[in-house]
Amino acid sequence: MAHPLAAKAISAGRVKNDSVDAKTLAHLLRTNLLPEAWIAPAEIREARRLVRMRVSLVRMRSRLKCQVHALCADAGVRVPVADLFGRGGRDLLAGLTLRPITARRLAASLRLTEDLGREILVADRELVALYRGDERIRRLMPIPGIGFLTATTIIAEVGDVSRFRSPEQLTSWTGLTPTERSSADHTRRGHISKQGSRWLRWAMVEAAAKVGQAPGLKEFTAPIAERRGTKIARVALARRLLTLAFYALRDPDGCRAYPPVRRSSRSVPARSPEVMASR
Secondary structure (H helix, E strand, O other), X not given: OEOHHHHHHHOOOOOOOHHHHHHHHHHHHHOOOOOEOOOOOHHHHHHXXXXXXXXXXXXXXXXXXXXXXXXXXXXXXXXXXXXXXXXXXXXXXXXXXXXXXXXXXXXXXXXXXHHHHHHHHHHHXXXXXXXXXXXXXXXXXXXXXXXXXXXXXXXXXXXXXXXXXXXXXXXXXXXXXXXXXXXXXXXXXXXEXXXXXXXXXXXXXXXXXXXXXXXXXXXXXXXXXXXXXXXHHHHHHHHHHHHHHHHHHHOOOOOOOOOOOOOOOOOOOOOOHHHHHOO
């Protein structure tokens, strides 16, 4: 399978039609210059579909929850509870006196939120069943910010880590490396390329936001945040976490900076898939 973006960059011309494109692609193939893209096996495509579907369901539920908060704000309702969708928040919403259309929209949003919550729970159980015995999960989860769901996203999106020779190639494939325009002694770097798996890039940025005061990583992000700002520091930390994930996937003993915890037969770890799916 040809890489569409790279092939487009090579074969860009003044005249573009089916005949010219076919001739150009045939010439690139004959000269062994046609850039190839990795074709994921069927089982990896199925795992990606499950992970991405769960992420989409969570995003839809978040949008519905935001709509409920917007309805309360529009009606001038003060929300004294931390979780508007917990028991106290549901009691508060049930006691509101709203106009007919607003009340029906609120009820519809709550119904859809509950339905999506059940579907997310089903997806969580399927992910646990799919990755329960996967050794890569145990090697990834000791890395700060990476839980079970983030680990499954990394495994599903990366697939075979051996196709990357270095962590730099993996971070570049994810779109977490800066663009570069260089000429002679002049080097100009821009923002990250954002070319590659947007699902993995999003998961790593979310993981970077959860790291907090992890040892060894706070010292890495603090100078960047002071010099370039917190957003750029978070993206740089996402790249560092993906680099650690590369070594955890590649080496049987896991990442040396955050080695996997040996599982005891008497207890289930707090971050095990079974415990996380039950929360």
